[in-house]
Amino acid sequence: MENNSDPASPLLEVRGLSKSFGAVRALQEVDFTLRAGEIHALLGENGAGKSTLIKVVTGVFPRDAGIVRLGGEEVAPRSAKAALQAGIATVYQEVNLLPNLSVAQNLFLDRQPMRFGIVREGEMRRRAKALLADFGLDIDVTAPLGNYSVAIQHVTAIARAVDLSARVLILDEPTASLDRHEVEILFGIMRELAKRGIGIVFVSHFLDQVYEISDRITVLRNGRLVGERETASLPRLELIRMMLGRELAETTSVRASATEHGAREICASFKGYGKAGYIAPFNLELRHGEVVGLAGLLGSGRTETARLVFGAERADGGEARVEGATVRLQSPRDGVRHGFGYCPEERKTDGIVAELSVRENIVLALQAKRGLHRPLSRREQDEIARRYVKMLDIRPSDPERPVGLLSGGNQQKVLLARWLATSPRLLVLDEPTRGIDVGAHAEIIRLIRELCDDGLSLLVISSELDEIVTYSDRVVVLRDRAHVEELAGEAIDVGNILAAIAADDAAMQEAGA
Amino acid sequence: MTALLPRRGLAQILALIVILAVDRVVSPQFFDLRLQDGRLFGSLIDVLNRGTPVALLSLGMVLVIATRGIDLSVGAVMAICGAIAASLADGHGLPVVLAATLGAGLVCGLWNGFLVAVLGMQPIVATLILMVAGRGIAQLITEGRIVTFSSPDLVWLGNGSVLGLPVPIVIALGMLILTGAVVRGSALGLLIEATGGNARASELAGVGTRAMILAVYVWCGVCAALAGVIAAADIMGADANNAGLWLELDAILAVVIGGTSLFGGRFSLVLAVLGALIIQTMNTGILLSGYPPEFNLLVKAVVVLAVLLLQSPKFSGLAGIAARLRRTKA
Numbered sequence: 027m028e029n030n031s032d033p034a035s036p037l038l039e040v041r042g043l044s045k046s047f048g049a050v051r052a053l054q055e056v057d058f059t060l061r062a063g064e065i066h067a068l069l070g071e072n073g074a075g076k077s078t079l080i081k082v083v084t085g086v087f088p089r090d091a092g093i094v095r096l097g098g099e100e101v102a103p104r105s106a107k108a109a110l111q112a113g114i115a116t117v118y119q120e121v122n123l124l125p126n127l128s129v130a131q132n133l134f135l136d137r138q139p140m141r142f143g144i145v146r147e148g149e150m151r152r153r154a155k156a157l158l159a160d161f162g163l164d165i166d167v168t169a170p171l172g173n174y175s176v177a178i179q180h181v182t183a184i185a186r187a188v189d190l191s192a193r194v195l196i197l198d199e200p201t202a203s204l205d206r207h208e209v210e211i212l213f214g215i216m217r218e219l220a221k222r223g224i225g226i227v228f229v230s231h232f233l234d235q236v237y238e239i240s241d242r243i244t245v246l247r248n249g250r251l252v253g254e255r256e257t258a259s260l261p262r263l264e265l266i267r268m269m270l271g272r273e274l275a276e277t278t279s280v281r282a283s284a285t286e287h288g289a290r291e292i293c294a295s296f297k298g299y300g301k302a303g304y305i306a307p308f309n310l311e312l313r314h315g316e317v318v319g320l321a322g323l324l325g326s327g328r329t330e331t332a333r334l335v336f337g338a339e340r341a342d343g344g345e346a347r348v349e350g351a352t353v354r355l356q357s358p359r360d361g362v363r364h365g366f367g368y369c370p371e372e373r374k375t376d377g378i379v380a381e382l383s384v385r386e387n388i389v390l391a392l393q394a395k396r397g398l399h400r401p402l403s404r405r406e407q408d409e410i411a412r413r414y415v416k417m418l419d420i421r422p423s424d425p426e427r428p429v430g431l432l433s434g435g436n437q438q439k440v441l442l443a444r445w446l447a448t449s450p451r452l453l454v455l456d457e458p459t460r461g462i463d464v465g466a467h468a469e470i471i472r473l474i475r476e477l478c479d480d481g482l483s484l485l486v487i488s489s490e491l492d493e494i495v496t497y498s499d500r501v502v503v504l505r506d507r508a509h510v511e512e513l514a515g516e517a518i519d520v521g522n523i524l525a526a527i528a529a530d531d532a533a534m535q536e537a538g539a
Numbered sequence: 540m541t542a543l544l545p546r547r548g549l550a551q552i553l554a555l556i557v558i559l560a561v562d563r564v565v566s567p568q569f570f571d572l573r574l575q576d577g578r579l580f581g582s583l584i585d586v587l588n589r590g591t592p593v594a595l596l597s598l599g600m601v602l603v604i605a606t607r608g609i610d611l612s613v614g615a616v617m618a619i620c621g622a623i624a625a626s627l628a629d630g631h632g633l634p635v636v637l638a639a640t641l642g643a644g645l646v647c648g649l650w651n652g653f654l655v656a657v658l659g660m661q662p663i664v665a666t667l668i669l670m671v672a673g674r675g676i677a678q679l680i681t682e683g684r685i686v687t688f689s690s691p692d693l694v695w696l697g698n699g700s701v702l703g704l705p706v707p708i709v710i711a712l713g714m715l716i717l718t719g720a721v722v723r724g725s726a727l728g729l730l731i732e733a734t735g736g737n738a739r740a741s742e743l744a745g746v747g748t749r750a751m752i753l754a755v756y757v758w759c760g761v762c763a764a765l766a767g768v769i770a771a772a773d774i775m776g777a778d779a780n781n782a783g784l785w786l787e788l789d790a791i792l793a794v795v796i797g798g799t800s801l802f803g804g805r806f807s808l809v810l811a812v813l814g815a816l817i818i819q820t821m822n823t824g825i826l827l828s829g830y831p832p833e834f835n836l837l838v839k840a841v842v843v844l845a846v847l848l849l850q851s852p853k854f855s856g857l858a859g860i861a862a863r864l865r866r867t868k869a
Contacts (some may be wrong), residue, residue: 091868108546159556212659322816333654336743338743358742358743358744358745361745362745363745368743370743375737375740376739376740376743377740377743378740379732379733379736379737379741379804380736380737381732381736381804382736382805386729386732386733389729390730390741390746393729393730394741394744394745394747395745396726398726398727398730399725399726400727401724402726403730444744
């Protein structure tokens with residue numbers, strides 16, 4: 027090693043880092059320590075603050091509070107480029123190189139070997155070749171980067187970062203689109219780099235890979251640090267509990283009115299419903315006046331289930347029934363026609379029409395359902411908007427305000443209002459409380475209960491297990507894109523859900539031991 | 540005041556007033572109107588009359604742009620429909636001529652809409668195809684010649700008058716009212732704005748976004764067909780090479796001047812037509828002033844810049860900051 031740093035001494039130290047976006051506190055006094063030569067997994071569910079942490083450390087976002095030390099010296103990069111110059115390189119899941127340029131050009135972008143103001147192509151090719159050989163890659167460096175697989179693009183991005191004298195390498199979901207063999211190659215390179223003293227931050231939601239490659243694990247949850255552990259001494263169940271659940275043994279008591287089901291009428295049912303490569307066929311019964319929770323880790327198939335149920339994605343097998351009659355759900359329009367509503371997880375891209383007013387956003391689904399030739403008059407629109415603004419306490423209460431100017435919680439309420447206005451029989455809510463401040467959070471949970479008492483059927487996805495336990499009559503647990511367990515009544519508690527999520531992993535661990 | 544003049548249209552109305560005032564200065568007779576043989580004459584009438592093709596195009600274009608699309612083919616569609624009208628005019632009655640041309644415009648619109656909505660092509664590329672091919676089709680129809688006609692019915696469409704107003708103006712006004720009635724009288728306006736504002740979200744809310752997109756391209760084709768017939772009737776002939784040439788750009792400009800963002804969403808039919816009038820008022824003014832028409836392009840660019848700056852929230856934000864600074868200093 028060139029630098030005389032002790033392998034166990036901290037290379038990158040983050041202390042008390044905070045960052046808010048409006049009212050949403052994305053990071054609250056987070057600490058993170060990366061030692062030289064270690065592979066450190068950064069884990070957490072969507073919205074836990076992983077990306078925010080990376081982006082604040084690398085200067086993409088300015089920080090509100092806290093310090094970052096690199097090799098003992100305080101650094102405050104103002105941009106990703108400045109972070110790179112300081113020695114912190116990031117490779118994102120979507121490789122941010124230029125697919126139309128050659129591999130060599132990508133490697134030496136911005137720093138091509140020059141002579142008399144002209145790029146020395148030959149020299150650049152030679153050096154690119156040598157650099158990639160270091161990574162066990164022997165490819166034609168003059169071919170466009172886009173011609174190669176995602177794995178090779180990733181290695182190219184890593185090679186470029188390392189060659190730019192990176193001491194810290196942050197890999198954000200690098201394995202998401204790689205096959206098993208490519209993952210092996212990447213892991214080989216990561217181990218080699220770690221041996222050279224580079225500190226690697228590995229963000230992934232594949233727990234198997236985390237256990238395979240990482241020395242240490244830091245878990246974030248809701249923008250806070252949950253803990254840092256050594257991988258070898260952290261059981262999977264414990265890790266999943268750190269990611270999903272607070273220590274909430276008493277939450278079960280909140281769910282006092284454990285209702286007898288079966289007495290209730292079935293609203294919609296799905297039999298052998300699924301789509302190859304998307305989610306394994308599942309059976310699901312949704313009853314009137316009942317909340318069904320979907321629990322599982324990120325990527326376990328929760329959102330996929332929701333989209334299939336609503337019709338946003340087409341099933342390639344199985345049967346769907348609404349009030350007993352077989353139906354075809356080929357598009358969101360079909361879902362809406364059968365009285366379904368869907369509040370997607372990505373409110374900004376899939377939910378609101380930011381430029382339009384609160385009123386227009388609220389009446390949108392109802393108007394689409396009624397059709398072109400039966401327009402809602404302005405009076406009717408005003409009345410509907412006023413009713414829901416009041417009922418859901420949407421603030422500010424001006425229905426003519428563009429919805430993009432509202433806070434996340436109020437946007438979520440507008441989306442709820444959009445579907446309630448259509449008098450649905452089934453509402454699918456994907457992470458309804460994500461990115462919402464604490465006050466609105468409680469209100470939305472209260473609303474879910476009230477809607478259910480009014481006879482609506484609800485399918486709710488949440489990463490907040492104690493939340494799911496609070497309002498669900500039944501909980502479906504998912505793992506690896508399949509429904510693996512259904513809990514009802516007394517059986518619904520955080521411990522049982524965690525056990526179901528981790529069951530397979532635990533079994534594998536025992537088999538491996 | 541604010542009730543009469545919506546804040547959104549203020550920049551356009553101011554721009555039109557300024558340009559009219561300038562026109563009055565360069566040409567003292569600009570506001571003169573006289574009645575002759577039951578028809579009004581004067582520079583203002585000229586502006587309206589000359590402005591009809593672009594005004595008609597902008598009526599279709601504004602809807603296309605509201606869905607976050609664009610239609611580059613309208614000039615070529617004008618040429619096709621002008622050629623069809625000229626070829627049929629002397630052998631058939633006006634209803635047949637109109638049915639054939641509007642039908643052709645509809646088919647052109649369907650083609651564009653099919654490429655964009657069904658095949659998912661980028662609008663600018665999809666409509667470029669017809670922009671290029673359309674002029675070729677028009678030349679095939681006219682067999683490379685300038686086809687002239689003398690059918691009095693069709694000539695009336697370009698040069699006649701109704702209640703003292705030239706027929707093209709009446710047609711454009713009628714189309715504005717018809718489009719407004721269809722778009723704002725039904726739910727179409729809201730659903731188009733939602734589709735343009737956020738297509739993914741609208742789709743998930745149950746809006747038939749493909750049908751919306753198809754419909755606006757079809758309407759744009761029909762508007763272009765009408766503009767093409769009027770342009771042909773005006774000169775009593777069809778010139779496949781030059782009819783509607785570059786008018787797609789004027790139409791896009793009119794829409795942008797009218798405050799509709801190229802990123803889709805909110806649109807205003809009236810302001811788009813006002814944008815077309817602003818462009819024509821400038822053109823006429825420069826012609827009357829005796830300056831070489833080359834100036835036209837430069838002046839157009841300056842006026843467009845001015846209108847866009849007036850609309851830009853960032854610019855008014857800067858102006859607001861400047862005002863505050865002045866106040867705090869005082």
